[in-house]
Amino acid sequence: MTAPEKSRNYWLSAGREVLRRPRAAVSLAVILFYLAVALWGFTGWKTPDWETENFEMAYRPPSRAHPFGTDIYGRDVLAKTVYGTRVAVSVALTASVLALVIGLVLGLLAGYFGGWIDDLITWLFSTLQSIPYILLILAFAFVLQDRTFTLFGAEFRIRGINAVSLALGLTGWVGLCRLIRGEAIKHREREYVLAARALGSSPGRLIVRQILPNVVHLAVITFSLGFVSYIHAEVILSFLGLGVKHVPSWGVMIDDAKLELFRGVWWQLAAATAAIFFISLTLHIFGDAVRDGLDPRLRGERR
């Protein structure tokens, strides 16, 4: 093999490329803010109180004491939104990571090796994909709800929201896998891969060093879009009665609004919509910037 050439680190220069764009930097700041709010929720240290009910204060419009108003039980909508952030971020993060890892690994394996490996993986994702997405999520969420699994001698109990994230993650890898598999097949026959193979690269090295950098931008876009779509899915699952129970989430808040809006109570819908809107928006912008930074073909191009 030739001696390794000292070159610019791919990820480092991509990172610099991304943060040079003011919009991307601002988006990253907003995303980090959401993550911080979610973490704050988990620590439980001086988190705003969403539980105290006060029927005299029901449906109060936004005021100094309650910046986002109050709900039907007189609970503070801002505090509910903060708690909802924790729910949404943990669901979306678990589901995205799970889907990303499964989709990337299986897609690369299927696309690169072909043969029976491809047949098996294609069978698996074709079967899952041919079941309408919402039915699949529903079925998985139902099945995983309140089950106990024994893994490596330890017992795991899957409760409410974890069932939702697992259901989303275990079903969400299919699209990425299909995409990556297609790209890997395309790249497998390209000259640079053939050249690397002729030079004696092992399959593992070929996949990681040659093909992965050419498909990783797809994974990044899918991650940012997937993260957003899981946040939106949580809303729909809550509407169907499968999301979190007895604690606030953005989905439950929007679901409540379907009756409130006819009575002129708009603030709960507005708060949850705004919370979802800004995290979606910044993830999209950041995802785009990351894609532009990661795709070697786009380097230096101003878009």
Place this chain on the structure above:
Amino acid sequence: MLSYFIRRILYLVPILIGIALITFLLFRVVGGDPVDRVAGRYATEEQKEELRVQLGFDRPLWPQPGRLLAGDLDGFARNQLFGHFASTFTFRFGRSEQYRRSISEMIRSGAGPSLSLTVPAFIIGLFLQITIAMLCAFRRNSRFDRTVVVLSVLGISVPYLALIIFGQAYLAGRWGLFPIYGYPERFGFSVVRYVALPVLLGVAAGLGAGVRFYRTVILDETRADYVRTARAKGVGEGGVMFGHVLKNALIPIITQVVVVIPFLFLGSLLLERFFSIPGLGFMLVDAVAGADWPVINALTFVGAVIYLGALLVTDLLYALVDPRVTLK
């Protein structure tokens, strides 16, 4: 071509078996014995036992190899797995637990209203998405392009449920532009009045994501070598975009169209529920609320079969639009 077609259909067999296996695991193995649920509070033990036999829940879940070795073929065949496969592949889904109605009949009567909503929304949406994306790619980095990109990202970020709730409460409720909900008893021209707002909301919800996706696909194609070649030999911008780029972008476009089809189902789920359109989505929400497993089982399999049909068409289209795809 014919041999490819036949092999492509044979290829569906393992997938159909996979789906039947998944529905079996979910609705028989995990879902369990529904008899207590179905029979009602006042049923006697004998009635329950009768119902259990009728629904096949008295049988063992899995085939018993012992019976086969003993030469008892009938006993070997009497199990829930084989029963599930037989009823699934003959489309005999039984009755709804909630309504006691035949599920096949329910699906047949729900398909019309569902399609009257999703087909217009899908066609109008796709047409607008690709047209706007082409205009953006055609005049990339113009003010128009940049405005569309910003608007589409803003559009994607609005939660779907919030859009529906807002549309129904304001466009229909407050301002009275559309009926708030409902669907005519008899299928006719008046359907247009009732599906107008749901279609509008469906199109609006999908527009941002679609434009963004197709714009990326088309712009990716414009960076390919053959585009440079075409420009070099003097093909005009219009000729490049429509003659070369759009043609090559058809592969990802077709892929995306098929990927979107299950989402049509998801979309109509919410829209049908909110606007009381008696379609399959409405039926599904109702079944989920009532834990009506046979209905969910039937919709899962039927939905999958429809999806596989679409996938089959796609693969044949691939072969038609891309001469590089060889049929072997």
